[in-house]
Amino acid sequence: MEAPESRVHYSRWEDNSQDEVSVAAVSSTEASGCKAVFRKLCTGKLGIAVKVLGGVALFWAIFILGYVTGYYVHKCK
Structure with a gap:
């Protein structure tokens, strides 16, 4: 079983005292679906x-x- 890919979003506030990092898991079916569409429309x-x-x-x-x-x-x- 493959580990799900993760997407990391980092946003920085104007003052350097607050940094926010959020990690969201991407399902493998979503990632493979996007890759399939990309392969179909952008190659060949x-x-x-x-x-x-x-x-x-x-x-x-x-x-x-x-x-x-x-x-x-x-x-x-």
Whole structure:
């Protein structure tokens, strides 16, 4: 039987007198499910397709945002 993975969260308050550390156990099924989705979407031919489509979508989003911004900045009165 494998030990469950643990997630450690450390947050520091503004004054150095209080530090908070919390540890949460991650079930192996949750971790393996995330890894399976990652492997499926980020590797191989499907991973390349997802990255290309994400890049194209990001390009068009930035292009449209720049176009609209430029339109309003350079708009004649």
